[in-house]
Amino acid sequence: MSETPRLLVEPGRVVLSGSWTLAEMLPSLSRLQAGLAECSGDHWDLSAVTRLDSAAAVLLWRTWGAKWPAHLVAGELPRQVLTRVAELPREMPDSARPRLRFPEWVGMLVLKAAANLRGMIALFGQLLLDVGYLIRHPQDVPWKELTANVYKAGAQALAVTALVGFLIGVTISYLSALQLKSFGADLFIVNILGISIIRELGPVLVAVLVAGRSGSAMTAQIGVMRVTEEIDVLSTMGISRSIRVVLPKVFGLTVAMPLLVLWTSAVALLGGMLAALLQLDLSLVYFLDNLPRAVPVSNLIIGLSKGVVFGFVIAVVACHFGLHVKPNTESLSANTTSAVVTAITTVILFDAIFAVFTRQIGVPHL
């Protein structure tokens, strides 16, 4: 077994001996290759070779310039291996795929984006049709999946959203307090915190967290169900995949998001209040008393409606990308990434639309 491959050049012929296998050749590969390159004779003696595997056969065949040497002495087995190499077609197609040029690449991205947009609109339409169907057939409503999704996307996210919300509240309050102190406008901390957190930060913060947490989970789950053909199993059983898989996720998140927004905004305000107490000596009672005055209730409604819209958007985007996973690991990871990135971008886009259309509403006039 442990016979090293040896190469002996005698006058007029080349003698190979030992075990010519990939494993045995590896330690002295460069020496063997150099040695073989120098051999030019037409007489080759392979009779002392104990084993010859296809890697070695390819090496020899290349050395011979892809033709049989004039005089070859070899046992039957090495000859078989060599014959197999010799029978390979001379021209071998290159496995490299053609590279894309820049305009093609841009065009491909645009087409992909258009296809995704179309897919999401189609999914939205399918959901509307499903809702219509469920209104006519209320016994088919997947209550179990719906509540499970509210629990998974909502209840289980309470801790992380609270922690992040609290820390953001403390940070904003602390930084604003430093500025306000220098203007002597300490009391406006209530307005700043109230408006920014309830109207803007709460919903966006939760949306980003949920897109990373539940959105990616949805894409990965549906994606793996596609890879393992579970989605196809549902279809063969006559169960609509959009009613059973997509709809509960979308409506579960749409229900859970405003509740999460309310919860996170409350905790963030608590964090802000505590920081204000420590930094500006502003009592909690004063803060709570002045909050309704400084922040009209319409801000809360805007914040909660943002939560509804964001939740819906995140879930639709996540499900769309999940349903378009191709059955391989690369596509799964690419689509999960796209889902999270697209969800967050779309959320910010919708936030901007909200900001433009609600600019007259809920801003206190001093």
Place this chain on the structure above:
Amino acid sequence: MSQPPVIELQNVCTSFRGKAVHKDLSLRVEEGQIVGLLGGSGSGKTTLLREILGLLKPSSGSVRLFGTDLNDPDVILQRNLRRRLGMLFQHGALFSALSVFDNIAFPLRELRCLDADWIRRLVHLKLAMVGLDATHGKLMPAELSGGMVKRVALARALALEPELLLLDEPTAGLDPDRSQNFVELVGDLQRELGLTVVMVTHDLNTLAGLASHVAVLADQHIIAFGPKAEVMTVDHPFVTGFFGADRRKLL
């Protein structure tokens, strides 16, 4: 010169959550043997293969390949040991992100010693060996049929010219013609390279055509191991059931 056995399992015990899968299992496979591993479903055949591969550590007992303990802490030694064996997984386990060509070329490229032309020739050689065209090399695993996945997986397992080949249900899902080809292919390789093969199979034709030895796994250990003809005569409910009177004619 006495060679250490290719595979040596001594008193291997395995249990999952208190449920014993293997109890005092010992097996010794010598170089050049083609061992068919038989056993009812759930008797721990795949578990045994995973232990031989070192993917699963038995609760107690030792596994030695080519005389080297799998628990040896030397990383280089372990890596070189792994290069001497090839495994065909039950469902192929191709890298789904790589094309067929790249799947087979992957272990060769990992050696970092071979040039691109050499690798390309070797990959096409392996493809031809398992009966696939060069054009199949561009396909992705998701585009292959079940039988093709198996053949590509075999080509990948053979890429490094292993001395020990482990096959988990190699012919399941192949049509009879293909599985006959497969049997001939592994038989040829065995003669040319002195391969040692351990295969889990339920296919009597494969077993008849290929195996030189048979190991029967039942009651949590190897109840019989030896040349095919000897094992058939063992008096055990599983063996008599498996090689029933009319099936014995096949072998």
